[in-house]
Amino acid sequence: MGTAVEFWLDLNEEQSDLRDWVHGFAEQVVRPAAAEWDEREETPWPILQEAAKIGLYGFEFLINTWSDNTGLSLPIANEELFWGDGGIGMAISGTSLAVAAIYGSGTPEQLVEWVPQCFGDADDPKVAAFCSTEPEAGSDVASMKTRAVYHEATDEWVLTGQKAYATNGGIANVHVVTASVDPALGSRGQAAFVVPPGTAGLAGTKKLKKLGLRASHTADVFLDDVRIPGSCLLGGKEALDERLDRARNAAPKNKNAAMRTFELSRPAVGAQALGIARAAYEYALEYAKNRVAFGRPIIENQAIAFALADMKTEIDAARLLVWRAAWMGRNDKPFTAGEGSMSKLKAGEVAVAVTEKAVQILGGAGYLREHPVERMFRDAKIYTIFEGTSEIQRLVISRAISGMQIR
Ligand SMILES: Cc1cc2nc3c(=O)[nH]c(=O)nc-3n(C[C@H](O)[C@H](O)[C@H](O)COP(=O)(O)OP(=O)(O)OC[C@H]3O[C@@H](n4cnc5c(N)ncnc54)[C@H](O)[C@@H]3O)c2cc1C
16 A cells, blocks of 8 residues: 555666766767777777776676666666667677676686686777577577587597677687587587687688678687587586486477577667667757758658657667566566567667668768768668577567467
């Protein structure tokens, strides 16, 4: 009873401080450098170093954002960082994919050993890569061909195969590589391994040329008889053997565990898309207020004003889905309707639509590199593709709501 407020959407003080702090970095350091690093198509090491210096790049930052029990801190930080720039944002956050895999599957000892090596330090920052996708196994993860074979005599794993499109692949200090240990079990026969710095047999191709996120390094990775100590299997051999036994003797149930891991990371990725979308919307809004055609600011035409109204509405709707999924993940709520996928699907599609509209609102100017909406338009497109394409998100949602094997 009583009038106590049980539900609210205000950020608490810590969250609004975090937002303002990341926004300051995005505005003062990231945004002014965005066009240059996009053109250079290189990893912006000096900016990574700046981020490390202020504590925005490192394990402590990630742990702090992950431990917020509302779940909102990481989406809030990502939205602001990617508001600054998608490519530099990904150069800074790419490492967290590998760290999340170590955190999610590793033992406490593995966490302590490898995570610091993923980030390096402010004097000598490093990056890490998470290598899962293969030339013939993208959406279809179960088709993974990279093999990991255990050699008991030497207590070593030997990895052989090829990985595709790995963020930071080849330039990373630490590579986390997924591989099949028992191909007959499909995705349930896969495991993740840490490949330590300088391990022989692992090589990245040269940086792939991309449409967007150009400051972020993407490369294919070859694994040619890569020998790593037994201790590099994330989670350890005993846990793997138990898991494989369960998979061999039971109906495919622990698919749900893998699915949940993806659902947990999706709102954070959706928030990146949201940051890019918001940046483009804000730029287009200002432009439309100032650009005069037919003797009046173009925003005085409903066609333009309503487009901006729709852009803002869609961005805010996407943010609510992102925050809901982040909150559900942190509070162990079951994703009964694929809410994690919904958040990434909506935010990715909104980012593509909003950045496209922003280019349109700027007219010819929008098509030129002089204005950032051109870059934002290119950067946004990846969000309907990686971390599960829009079609795969729809597959997850439709299976969750129907309980049927939708194909
Ligand atoms: C810039 C960039 C960075 C990346 N970073 C990483 C990384 O760090 N680590 C990593 O492991 N991977 C990474 N990836 C890979 C990315 O996750 C994959 O590209 C993505 O999962 C899609 O896989 P694919 O490219 O093989 O496409 P495919 O699986 O070949 O899909 C092609 C098309 O078919 C559709 N499709 C496939 N199956 C179905 C189906 N059942 N129903 C309906 N439609 C379907 C897809 O939606 C898509 O439109 C990155 C990719 C890029 C471009």
